[in-house]
Amino acid sequence: MTPTLVGRIQTRWFLVLAVGVPWTAVVSLALPGASLGDVYAATFTAILLVAVLGVGWELIYHALQQFRWDKDWPTLLGLLTGINEGALIYLLLRAGVPIDVGPIDTTAFLVHFASVWTLVWLATNGPMRVVFIRWRFRGGRLI
Amino acid sequence: MSDEVAPPAATGESGPTAPRADLPEALIAGSAWSEPMLGAEGIPIVDSPFVTVGGGLGSLAMADVLRIAGVPASDIAVLTDIARPDESYRHVASNSQISDGERLRSDSGSVMDNIWAFPSYAIREAVSDRTPKPVWQSLTEPLLSEYFTPRSGQVYASVGREADRIGWEAMRVGGHVRMVRRRLGGGYFALLTPPAGSAPTRRVAYRARYVHVAVGYAGHKFLPDLQKYRDTYQDLRRVVHAYEQHGHVYEEAERRPVTVLVRGSGIVASRVLQRLIDDRDATGARTKIVQLFRNYVDGPQGERATFRRPGGNGFAFQAFNLPKAAWGGQVREQIAGLEGKERADLVDHLGGTSTVPRRAWRAQLARGSREGFYEQRVGRVSSVAPSVDGRSVVTTVALSDGSEETIEADFVIDAAGLEADLTEHRLMADLIEHSGVRTNQRGRLDVEPTFEVRGGRNEPGRLYASGSMALGGHYAAVDSFLGLQYAALRIADDLAAQGHCARIGVRRSIAQWLRWVRNRPA
Structure with a gap:
């Protein structure tokens, strides 16, 4: 991947919408929780945070990328950054930020977050290039 | 990200002075x-x-x-x-x-027969060779492993398939x-x-x-001093170009101990060095290699941490012939925003002579230095001439400290990669x-x-x-x-x-x- 800052943000938002939202709607059905409403509140808040906090993360990644001669973002980093992002979101949800979604089931959070993250990561490493033929030449920019 | 060797897409008749046969003047001039x-x-x-x-x-x-x-x-x-x-x-x-x-x-994603680059060369090699190794490599490149790069044979075969398809x-x-x-x-x-x-x-x-x-x-163009040597002495056998047929050099090196002078420090030079050393290892050839650098890179180049290319032991290192983002990232955008000299200067800086820091190559050269069959020289060539007995080529080099040295070699391989x-x-x-x-x-x-x-x-x-x-x-x-x-x-x-x-x-x-x-x- 050789993303630009704008490309990073656009791709993240697009994939949260195109992959994260439908997947969350489906996978939440199988997750434990007091009610489906509670589960949805937790999972959708989590992916909302992926989209919103992600802008900040992308700024950091973009800054780090400047220290790479190739100005690229290795595939593996795209996967591993799920760890720091997931951890932050988990802590925030437990602290009731941005809204109180009740007690957080750690296993449910892990299954949901890890599956969303992996699907988004897989999509950036193949399918996106098929759907948007110019996407990879434009640093991940869609518009 | 692609290919180092930058060969012609077609051989074509070239040379502006070649005769135009009997084409009438009205057409030539019009x-x-x-x-x-x-x-x-x-x-x-x-x-x-x-x-x-x-x-x-x-x-x-x-x-x-x-x-x-x-x-x-x-x-x-x-x-x-x-x-x-x-x-x-x-x-x-x-x-x-x-x-x-x-x-x-x-790069694994520069798939000549598939504009989408999906599946990539790495995935396809994993499938055809029934091994997860290429996929693991492309997943962990360049952090835990070297960049996955396709075998040329895979590229040729898939290009053939796509040509037939279209x-x-x-x-x-x-x-x-x-x-x-x-x-x-x-x-x-x-x-x-x-x-x-x-x-x-x-x-x-x-x-x-x-x-x-x-x-x-x-x-291809020879380095000017080597072109002059070839023109003057009509010796087309001892002074050769890496892009042209020069198999006789390796054949002779197998038959008898020879000294080969390699000019240049880019990817083509690396490949030639690898071939010479591989032959030493495989056939017992006792080839001595001298590599002559014009510009010796003794460490990372660049004053800013955000603009510094790795390098060392004479070579500038980068995986591809430009930073990876020149193909589709921030470097592409940066270059696209410039015109004229500014653009040319930046591209010269980002491109230029470089080679891939492959571990196997670096290990070969380190072993060569240790065992004395590979030597490096740095300087500008002042003359190239046949030896007195006419059996070798003598290159006189002005070293950086002002002194002169002569390098006697049985063959000189021009791997500087100049283009006409x-x-x-x-x-x-x-x-x-x-x-x-x-x-x-x-x-x-x-x-x-x-x-x-x-x-x-x-x-x-x-x-x-x-x-x-x-x-x-x-x-x-x-x-x-x-x-x-x-x-x-x-x-x-x-x-x-x-x-x-x-x-x-x-x-x-x-x-x-x-x-x-x-x-x-x-």
């Missing part, structure tokens, strides 16, 4: 031709809306994208003097010691193209000389609204002289971001160029696998804007990809 002018000379006219001249990988990328954009094969003519699109590339790669099993300096044979027309001239009334004529005896007339004019030129570079000037190519010289096309800072064709050649427009016609002839433009990586594909896509988009073909949108892209997967015609 900057624009008309149908009656050609008719008077008995030159038949064949219509094709789109002509691509070259027939190598640049033409393949172009035809591939156009076919995906819905242009029928019957509306594309590929004018070429080679049989298959990978032929010229393969020839030069093989000379520079990249056999079919060796890996290119090209109907290459139906589009291909054999022959030399020496001239592309404006047509009075718009568009162009490409004058083709078919192979002798294959056509009823000596020449055929292709009348096209759009012409794409991807003829590769004009040829644009005007050495007959078609290019003709375009510049008669069609008003402009050249850029780097002496190549000056192209728009759409790869339209500046100064070459003949309404409603357009003239496009990609590959080595278009270097120095807004897209620095144009002479690479992925660069050729990028250029083809930009050209196709420009044609779509003129209504010539469909713009490849989401639906078409997915549908065409599915056809590719099933190996169905585009």
